[in-house]
Amino acid sequence: MIFSNIPEVAADEVVAFEAGDHAAEPIVVKGGSGVIRSVKVVLGAGARLRLPVFVLGRGKLALTVDLAGAGAELHLYGLFIAAGMDADINVRVNHLASDTLSRQLVKGIATEAGEAGARNVDAEQGRGEFTGMIFVAKGVQRVDAQQYSRNIQLTPGARIVTRPQLEIYADDVKCSHGATVGGLDEEAIFYMRQRGVDEATARRMQLEGFVADIVSRCPTDDSRVEIAVRIDKLLTQ
Amino acid sequence: MLSIKDLHASVGGREAGEAGRGDGAEREILRGINLEVRAGEVHAIMGPNGSGKSTLASVLAGNPRFKVTSGEVLFEERDLLALSVEERAREGLFLGFQYPVEIPGVTMANFMKAAVAERRKALGLQTLTASEFLAMTREKAALVGLAPAMISRAVNEGFSGGEKKKNEIFQMAMLAPRLAVLDETDSGLDIDALRVVGEGVTALRRKDNAIVLITHYQRLLDYIVPDYVHVLAGGRIVLSGGRDLALRLEAEGYDGIV
Numbered sequence A: 001m002i003f004s005n006i007p008e009v010a011a012d013e014v015v016a017f018e019a020g021d022h023a024a025e026p027i028v029v030k031g032g033s034g035v036i037r038s039v040k041v042v043l044g045a046g047a048r049l050r051l052p053v054f055v056l057g058r059g060k061l062a063l064t065v066d067l068a069g070a071g072a073e074l075h076l077y078g079l080f081i082a083a084g085m086d087a088d089i090n091v092r093v094n095h096l097a098s099d100t101l102s103r104q105l106v107k108g109i110a111t112e113a114g115e116a117g118a119r120n121v122d123a124e125q126g127r128g129e130f131t132g133m134i135f136v137a138k139g140v141q142r143v144d145a146q147q148y149s150r151n152i153q154l155t156p157g158a159r160i161v162t163r164p165q166l167e168i169y170a171d172d173v174k175c176s177h178g179a180t181v182g183g184l185d186e187e188a189i190f191y192m193r194q195r196g197v198d199e200a201t202a203r204r205m206q207l208e209g210f211v212a213d214i215v216s217r218c219p220t221d222d223s224r225v226e227i228a229v230r231i232d233k234l235l236t237q
Numbered sequence B: 001m002l003s004i005k006d007l008h009a010s011v012g013g014r015e016a017g018e019a020g021r022g023d024g025a026e027r028e029i030l031r032g033i034n035l036e037v038r039a040g041e042v043h044a045i046m047g048p049n050g051s052g053k054s055t056l057a058s059v060l061a062g063n064p065r066f067k068v069t070s071g072e073v074l075f076e077e078r079d080l081l082a083l084s085v086e087e088r089a090r091e092g093l094f095l096g097f098q099y100p101v102e103i104p105g106v107t108m109a110n111f112m113k114a115a116v117a118e119r120r121k122a123l124g125l126q127t128l129t130a131s132e133f134l135a136m137t138r139e140k141a142a143l144v145g146l147a148p149a150m151i152s153r154a155v156n157e158g159f160s161g162g163e164k165k166k167n168e169i170f171q172m173a174m175l176a177p178r179l180a181v182l183d184e185t186d187s188g189l190d191i192d193a194l195r196v197v198g199e200g201v202t203a204l205r206r207k208d209n210a211i212v213l214i215t216h217y218q219r220l221l222d223y224i225v226p227d228y229v230h231v232l233a234g235g236r237i238v239l240s241g242g243r244d245l246a247l248r249l250e251a252e253g254y255d256g257i258v
């Protein structure tokens, strides 16, 4: 099928998956120098993919996923951390075939503090952005799409921008999406301190808890550890 | 152990120049509390809804939401109000929350490991090894009838009302506090759980610690027999007595007293 009206960035990398369950290694944009990485994933008939993605530091990931064959499923888990710089995740999910399903959970943290030397003086400091487009092509049936964006704004000067977008040209579509932006839970901080945990550790544990269900989707110990270390570095200031 | 003298506290006040919502009006909730708790004692605090019982517990624990405007609190001869929230906890003050807080993604195991380590450090004890910690966890969970599987779950997340209350007593058992203030730990417990928790708390009762129970029902006091019963109303303790006062309140209500 050809859709001339879909604007897409040209992908630097294209990865295809065939029928079966796939737990992919994470796509990581380590940032630091404002890297933009664009990746296209194509899921054929019956391909079910679990994909964790991370933008940790100044950088941007532009991800396009084509659900190109019947029965294709995407389970996307994303995390961006904007610590004193910009971090963006831009996802476009194209439902191009019938009986396709997509689930997106993308979390974001923005804070003014950040790595020394990585500060972006031109941009606002600590600006995290999630843009998520769900596209459903004309004529496809029984599409089920969900997209949730959960964000923590750690400091008053930090900014989170979320832009959920829907473009649906079919009728038989179940689609839900939502976005939240908040701070840390101060009652939880008090609760933890009441048990003897100092305030900084309590805040830290809560943040680690927030990212845990994304990090845990990495399929191997190696990738989980690598990402945890990177997150730790970003949030330590 | 605990000595509260003419304690006044307010909520809603705003510091000069501080931005915030509302009219910034300060409202006094505790209006001159006096209470002496000695080692080995159990005190029950009863009183109508909104009288300030939870506020008293929060102020003792150091909740930044409330402002102490005057009065003094000594805990083990130290000025309690000068200590941070975590210092109070490490010194052995435990608050069992009326509404325990859910903390997504933070496991009970990790949380308790951190908390127990701090408490032991304050007591001059060595950090537990992983297997010692596990053994202690099992023992204390059994004491309060908490399923050991709860320990690997996120703190209070998705716990039933009763499980949350049991979890508070479990944490109390883990931390071995000098003074435990238990705010309505009996609310939301079924009859069997009430007995298990009551017996659990009684088992934690020692000559050198003390317990303050905030409750609406004298039923809990069948299991944890108090030395004193106080009635808090309108931010003050208006009446104190022995165990029989709770029975009288249950029969007659607060009308004739408050």
Ligand SMILES: Nc1ncnc2c1ncn2[C@@H]1O[C@H](COP(=O)(O)OP(=O)(O)OP(=O)(O)O)[C@@H](O)[C@H]1O
Binding pocket: B011, B012, B029, B047, B048, B049, B050, B051, B052, B053, B054, B055, B056, B065, B098
């Ligand atoms: N954060 C707050 N902001 C405004 N008012 C508050 C706050 N916390 C408590 N109050 C008020 O203080 C009063 C005492 O509340 P508190 O929770 O201490 O009552 P309580 O005796 O524990 O009641 P209950 O038996 O219902 O638990 C109530 O009128 C309550 O509305």
Ligand SMILES: [Mg+2]
Binding pocket: B053, B054, B055, B098, B183
């Ligand atoms: Mg209360």
